[in-house]
Amino acid sequence: MEGNFGSYTDKTRVLDIKPLRTLRPVFPSGNQAPPFVCAPPFGPFPPGFSPFYPFSSSQHTPDLNQAQNPPQHQPHNSSEPSLVTPLRTFRSPPDTTTSNGDVEPSTVKRKITKKRTPLVCPENFSSGISVADRENGNRKLVTSVIMRFDALRRRFSQLEDAKEAVSGSIKRGDLKAGSTCMSRGVRTNTKKRPGVVPGVEIGDVFFFRFEMCLVGLHSPSMAGIDYLLVKGGGETGEEPIATSIVSSGYYDNDEGNPDVLVYTGQGGGNADKEKQTSDQKLERGNLALEKSLLRNSPVRVIRGLKEASQSAKIYVYDGLYEIKESWVEKGKLGHNTFKYKLVRAPGQPPAFASWIAIQKWKAGLPSREGLILPDLTSGVESIGVSLVNDVDAENGPPYFTYSTTVNYSESFKLSQPSSGCHCSNACKPGNLDCHCIRKNGGDFPYCGNGVLVSRKSMVYECSPSCPCSACKNKVTQMGVKVKLEVFKTVNRGWGLRSWDPIRAGSFICIYAGEAKDKSKVQQTMADDDYTFDTTRVYTPFKWNYELGLADEDASEEMSEEPELPLPLVISAKNAGNVARFMNHSCSPNVFWQPVSYEHNGQLYLQVAFFAMSHIPPMTELTYDYGVTRPSGAQNGNTLYGIRPLSISQIVEDVLSCLSPVGYVM
Template identity: 35%
Template structure:
């Protein structure tokens, strides 16, 4: 092709503009690996392009376009690149369609889009595109449990590897990773990356064999994540670092890349992420370094940029994950799944650094739950108002705890005039019977370490690492008043009280509920369940009507067994040998005295769980009922716990 040719004068573009010759641009759900049913862009007579473009002609045209990438004219190069993709699509149309692999799913319909069938030994992600639809209530519950199980495994592995690295650092052995279970040089020694690698080695990544277009079953709008690797494990976003996840052209029979998700983390100067439902996203490439926000070269319409442009052309929805600053999290930010967006505009202009960049305008699709980022910002605003002494609209009380908690516990009700939680005597901690024998304590003069008395009582090592629960167990022995270690000892966590801004709110679904204005990290302490302590002997004389206000600690299912369980990822890891929990000797009476935890709703798929903790005394039949997060909990999402009884038996706390 002569260098003086323009896009409009090129014989190639004249050919591709002829009605009946252009390859149809189908929605991804209609891709079938063949040439389609005709019907070109020009509204032609529906002839099959394979009848007009022979394989020999296609090869000759592609050979003629091969020097296009070396041209100086950037705009012309972009046009020629698109022309090559059109020819590649036409070439795919001349080949017989490949058989699509069947994908079983519980009573759901999964439409195949150029579904690939990679070798089981190939760990590379599949190029097969599918869209999941027609899910019933049982299907949603099934996938939600599946996602929660994967998140539990990931968080448990990450905590395990973080603890191992901490032990090596204390011993002067450097910041190694997971030893024989995923350790490798460089940045992969990070616990979050080692955990992800361990799961992919064991085949525990979700949807690894397909690329899902649209929502991921079991992942809800507003779900929050602290690490990019977790997004990969769940199939939300398949690239650990790249902001655009796409299927390359080589894996799509139509020969054009397809974008499926993006992560907007403010990595470029030209990003605009201020509005809730509108996002202006800068394309990829052209940066000085991997972590630089400046551009040193013009961006090109290729790879992820081209995939976004093609998604705009086809009208394909994208999953959008938006990063937001969060000082209280380990990474200093939180990633929130914001739902589905569509690219509605694309332009190439001179950016702030003086280089040409692509900017894509994305608009959030209607009919979804509230924007996750919007809830994060709303929670921050409410928290700031409450801290300043104001009482925002809908709040009936700024602090029902009457300063008995470290943080105020507001009461929110924008439904009716009920202020029932204000009428009870608030008790932050239960008043257990005084021990007959003075409690034992460690003699550590600094933070507790290996082989101290408290570590031995916990048997399988300390329960926490950086304030996060490592592994659930029948009972945790924290350091108490009789211990010599300082208040900063890492074995003092739950006893320090609430660290998250919780509030009681009026709910149309559950009567009263509890939610947080902060992001709660999985494995973190949330609050203690408190009330008036009755011995089991005293409880025998309680009337049947009054008995509905008694909480039996033995009725809570042992959900603590799920937290920290890595047996699925490391099957040869020996099971821990925990100390046996003694028989519990009390009930909690919440008829007159209670705290914020008494308003947590019941669920058979909870996001918090009970962990018994003993401190301050040695009466092992009277442990504290501590509540920990089973997953990362976003602000304004209701907390739920499994009471181990029927829904009708826990309704009294919601009244």
């Protein structure tokens, strides 16, 4: 053959060959030669063979050439099945046998595209949310949905942190958790509406866009304008109105007034980042804002903020705004952009305005009203704790020595020896060679940003004796990381709150003071109002992620009840830290977690406080004080902590919350 030399083929020649798909096939009719090697699909059949479906429906062999030029109209006989058979029914598996009968592996590799499997709610999982509650929520349900989402997100982040340490890849645990909750019905307020969203309060903070989606505050996970169609003008008899907007801060301004927002429309590129490539159009969200202006329909406004101490953006719900005017102006590159002026509806509690005031307090302009001391710790804490009283003339609480540690007295001795890890530089998530990680059940107890993943009977941290100096498993030993304020309450004495927003699972502080063994100092506790007692009975609650929601084995569920080897009591009467000012609540936003670490071969215990849910700025921090355990209830017990309450104890706890005095330090 020309161009061939042995096994060589000249591939530079271009042959004038038409592809097979352009050729018109011609099929022989049933009466033409040559016949099929085997029986034709529609017969005639050799003796001893009978026709089978789908070829048994016809008594003649059709002319397949007619299929290429079908008649203009052919009546359909519904009584006869179709004679058209898919070509895939004639496909046979490739012959992979050699001449000697051995199976030869195929050398042709076909690229298989992996299909994305949609998330399907497993049959054995129930969200516990009824159809009615899923459409219209309430405060309890909104809080529950956000807490369930964040618990799942923390778990996914924990797993991704372990993978990242090995592969170096980073994935978004919040997106996976949000998709899982959406597909499995862990959401509420799915009925889109303008105005107030049931259960969402002004000032609520969100650390992820998906949280706003799950509670119905703002549906799009990316777009800044949310809208719905209502009856109105237009060709379809419907028109869009805006329900909510997210002000990212990139191309919006408030004209120096926290109650006024000038919002830039969507489309055409990012105007303030000099990436706008075309004029914005009056469509979708822009049209919805324009229609809301004409209808005087209020719009929910979510402010996007970025704190200096936070690597990600924080969102605060600022309430309802009214669109007062709109106009078109030229952007930096000469393209038209839509502008909308929104004014906050009067009579709403402050939200964004409080954030602005806090930033001014931090800068010292102006000074905090009612400020007594800018830092009552006198520099002991790395972040100063202010002392404020804007209620009455009291100048401060009784004197005490500020301390950030737990002092173990002679009456409190732990005989259990302990040893730390031998990791160099830092402990790595997923490293089972680390002794501290093994003590935590094989999981790193904190996410990469220091957020606690799950409540445990005990959290084991690395200690100063461990060589991992830059380790992230020393969260409770690093001191206070948020700006706290001790303030005078109206009827609960002194309290504690934060200038900064606090994410669920974030460490707040430990309970510093003098550690004692309750069995040895029972007589000295009667007149001590600043005592934390681990032997009290605390109302049980669930905070960890749901194993079924995470597709994990339910039999592996861990206990959330604290377990301590001794009845630990910490007194902060003479020496302590800000924890001594936290008040009691039957609906607390803070919980305590026992934490231990090793130092010089000795085991040390401390009580650490973590945020139960997202806490907005200037919200009082409270935890459950628990109730005194009946005498004799500890006999035979070697572990102390949360125990289920009886009905009478629950009633007693509720009544104590309703009493004028209650648990007030």
